[in-house]
Amino acid sequence: MNIYDISKQAGVSIATVSRVLNGSHNVKPATRKKVMDIIDQYGYTPNAFARGLGLDTMNSIGIICADSSDLYLAKAVYYIEGNLRKNGYNSVLMCSGYEHDSKENALSLLINQRVDAVIMVGSNYIEAEDENNRYIVNAATQTPIFLLNANLDCPNVFCTMCDDFRATQEAALLLLDSGITDILYLYNSRSYSGMQKLSGYRSAYDMREIPCNRELIQFFEGSREDIDGVRHFLCGLREQGLTFHAVLASEDMLAAGAVKYAKINNIAIPDELSVIGYNNSLLTVCSDPEISSVDNHLETLCSRLVKTCIGVLNGEEMPPKVIYSGELVRKATTNL
Amino acid sequence: MNIYDISKQAGVSIATVSRVLNGSHNVKPATRKKVMDIIDQYGYTPNAFARGLGLDTMNSIGIICADSSDLYLAKAVYYIEGNLRKNGYNSVLMCSGYEHDSKENALSLLINQRVDAVIMVGSNYIEAEDENNRYIVNAATQTPIFLLNANLDCPNVFCTMCDDFRATQEAALLLLDSGITDILYLYNSRSYSGMQKLSGYRSAYDMREIPCNRELIQFFEGSREDIDGVRHFLCGLREQGLTFHAVLASEDMLAAGAVKYAKINNIAIPDELSVIGYNNSLLTVCSDPEISSVDNHLETLCSRLVKTCIGVLNGEEMPPKVIYSGELVRKATTNL
DNA sequence: TTGTACGCGTTATCAT
DNA sequence: ATGATAACGCGTACAA
Secondary structure, three states: OOHHHHHHHHOOOHHHHHHHHOOOOOOOHHHHHHHHHHHHHHOOOOOHHHHHHHHOOOOEEEEEEOOOOOHHHHHHHHHHHHHHHHOOOEEEEEEOOOOHHHHHHHHHHHHHOOOOEEEEEOHHHOOOOHHHHHHHHHHOOOOOEEEEOOOOOOOOEEEEEEOHHHHHHHHHHHHHHOOOOOEEEEEOOOOHHHHHHHHHHHHHHHHOOOOOOHHHEEEOOOOOOOHHHHHHHHHHHHHOOOOOOEEEEOOHHHHHHHHHHHHHOOOOOOOOOEEEEEOOOHHHHHOOOOOEEEEOOHHHHHHHHHHHHHHHHOOOOOOOEEEEOOEEEOOOOOOO | OOHHHHHHHHOOOHHHHHHHHOOOOOOOHHHHHHHHHHHHHHOOOOOHHHHHHHHOOOOEEEEEEOOOOOHHHHHHHHHHHHHHHHOOOEEEEEEOOOOHHHHHHHHHHHHHOOOOEEEEEOHHHOOOOHHHHHHHHHHOOOOOEEEEOOOOOOOOEEEEEEOHHHHHHHHHHHHHHOOOOOEEEEEOOOOHHHHHHHHHHHHHHHHOOOOOOHHHEEEOOOOOOOHHHHHHHHHHHHHOOOOOOEEEEOOHHHHHHHHHHHHHOOOOOOOOOEEEEEOOOHHHHHOOOOOEEEEOOHHHHHHHHHHHHHHHHOOOOOOOEEEEOOEEEOOOOOOO
């Protein structure tokens, strides 16, 4: 069934059918009803491809993330998809992994799909060297690009983020001010926000004019789901003689590992060891004791990002950067 | 830039450009190179909408799930998307929630998008009353439909699932045979696989000819992320005088709640209380002690499902049902 | 090996 | 208020 068939059945021209379909006011009510009846009777829906060809849009938006099964990214994708759908847009999901080439590849696949916009979820999309972000700048000449938790100064790129620097700094300051000066900073990503968080940690030491032992900054190389690996890693540090009375982690999963490390070594939480995670995910509640964690208001970020996106697509002027602040949610792994 | 522009620049007809683009062998190498050079120079890519209109496909497949941020569903979506992409298909993601109307709505949105197939992720898509599954049967007349972890006998519907009945039955039998006869069955979904699991639990009691106290079958009404709620719920049961020496849960999150319940009541795991979860997710490793859990080989299921899907799209004859079996992964919450 | 011409199903412009 | 017709950009059957 196409628009010709409908028009024939209804005894009108395809133009009229199209008008009915698109809610034009220039249709006599009687005609509208006649056409609608036929449409309903046959369950006709316009061909999306033809419509796309004519209008140069299928109202779909690409979502790229490294790994949609990651606790945090999955939530982001979920919120974004929901908001887009509410605004009449479909979501084309593409998981790019963490390697540069596959990220670039995923983006170009979406551009060739002719999506109306691309949303890149996660700070890992912005790398340290400008050269490696070139592909985004280029893509932005074709399609507006929206970054979640990443920062890039470039026309047609819009960033929505949490001030991870400040949130981490505040968490570290709280620990320092409570008298803990040997805070282990544990991280597993050198992405944009990864670096922001690390800087926040460092700056807290600077602000309090406390020297920061470089050994206290530790990068975990293992997988993003290997909680046991984190525990082993920390046990190793301890055996090497490193002492620390707090763990500030760039991700809840690392903090969960820290809790397990304390458990196995009979270290009391929070009295002998404080632990702070990041993202305030389900893992913080699953752990025992429950983990204090920085909440970066992901749902708000996503909702804002989509608003910006829809605004841009509607030709409105939108701010290229929106920054929210994070907030420490106190649970049982801290005495703050 | 369209195919006409390219053909003009290259001094050939659009047919030749099209042939070069689609790798036809009937092109003189010199001509091919000439055309390719122009294509590369201008970075031309064919318009996906026009191509879609002509071929009646944009090589995209709809993925519906209730909530892509759910630990288990997120993994499924991730695996499926990856496998589809490897086969040259895009994924249009739609989160439908758990209500009937929104599920139906999501499906029809995808059908109208003219996706090549729809993959429905999660057993919650099949309800008890046939009437409520009618919308799937209808949709299947338009597009092949692939169900993950759900069962529906219907032309053009293909099911890939884990034998949840058997896996749960085996877990329950192991507990019974270890001498624990008061196993609390804790579940939070009445979906197809939810009912399968429950039946498996019951059948274990039947097989051993042990009477099963109906009070031991408990439905948790709370949210899917409310581990604390589960703990409260179990504390309530205990206060009401219900005794049980094992918890068999339909989902890891419920098992995690059980572990916390034991902790707060000073119940020793596994000696006084055994706990078995389902899905073998990150939560089992985050909990302390780590939770024994049924692994239903999600990655294998997803890979198989996509193979079936691609087969169907290629016109091959594919089995309407593929059933794998689950496997109990023993960790620290059981003495099995 | 290459080119011409048509069809895919819309939306939108311009008459009427 | 309605109808005829031209895009939209591609793939491909058929002709050369």
